[in-house]
Amino acid sequence: EAGVAQSPRYKIIEKRQSVAFWCNPISGHATLYWYQQILGQGPKLLIQFQNNGVVDDSQLPKDRFSAERLKGVDSTLKIQPAKLEDSAVYLCASSLKGTSGIYEQFFGPGTRLTVL
Amino acid sequence: AQSVSQHNHHVILSEAASLELGCNYSYGGTVNLFWYVQYPGQHLQLLLKYFSGDPLVKGIKGFEAEFIKSKFSFNLRKPSVQWSDTAEYFCAVSSGGGADGLTFGKGTHLIIQP
Numbered sequence: 524e525a526g527v528a529q530s531p532r533y534k535i536i537e538k539r540q541s542v543a544f545w546c547n548p549i550s551g552h553a554t555l556y557w558y559q560q561i562l563g564q565g566p567k568l569l570i571q572f573q574n575n576g577v578v579d580d581s582q583l584p585k586d587r588f589s590a591e592r593l594k595g596v597d598s599t600l601k602i603q604p605a606k607l608e609d610s611a612v613y614l615c616a617s618s619l620k621g622t623s624g625i626y627e628q629f630f631g632p633g634t635r636l637t638v639l
Numbered sequence: 640a641q642s643v644s645q646h647n648h649h650v651i652l653s654e655a656a657s658l659e660l661g662c663n664y665s666y667g668g669t670v671n672l673f674w675y676v677q678y679p680g681q682h683l684q685l686l687l688k689y690f691s692g693d694p695l696v697k698g699i700k701g702f703e704a705e706f707i708k709s710k711f712s713f714n715l716r717k718p719s720v721q722w723s724d725t726a727e728y729f730c731a732v733s734s735g736g737g738a739d740g741l742t743f744g745k746g747t748h749l750i751i752q753p
Contacts (some may be wrong), residue, residue, distance in 0.1 A: 554738060563745070565731070565743030566683075566729075566743050567743070571739070579739070618737070624736060626738045630682045
């Protein structure tokens with residue numbers, strides 16, 4: 524089974540520039556999540572989609588961050604304009620409800636963003 | 640709001656030593672608890688999870704964890720560690736049968752010396 528795919532793996536930009544990350548979840552997984560992991564901390568949920576609808580974006584800095592999942596499959600996360608404190612690894616995860624009724628999240632390799 | 644506290648940020652052990660990593664959570668409702676591991680250069684992977692039933696759960700690679708509701712704890716254990724257990728370990732909590740986003744602790748960096 525193919526895992527969660529993310530690109531690019533690494534990105535270096537200057538502050539005030541824009542950047543976009545792409546995620547392709549595991550086939551059939553209806554729920555997709557974006558997390559931000561700052562060095563030395565655990566991942567923090569930014570946004571959660573169920574199919575192409577937003578379930579939770581309470582921790583997404585909406586003045587500069589946006590995300591979409593137009594066809595309920597792939598998703599993009601954008602930062603515009605970037606700040607130094609946005610330097611982090613951006614993780615995408617997807618999940619599916621199992622036969623037991625329990626969900627399990629599967630994580631992609633992440634995109635490491637450095638803002639100079 | 641949910642929160643997770645991991646007591647040890649860095650742990651160094653010798654091979655064959657026993658391991659216990661502490662995790663406490665704060666949440667008023669029914670929680671689902673997880674331990675994830677990130678080996679060097681690899682993705683986050685699920686080690687084990689607790690949703691209901693037997694509070695002692697067994698995961699992959701010989702790991703286990705015990706849910707103690709009265710202490711709001713979900714400590715990870717392994718009786719005898721190996722060099723290959725060197726990794727970052729994260730405790731996480733969610734609600735809703737695991738469908739909701741996870742709240743992670745800050746992680747514990749475990750180094751096993753041969």
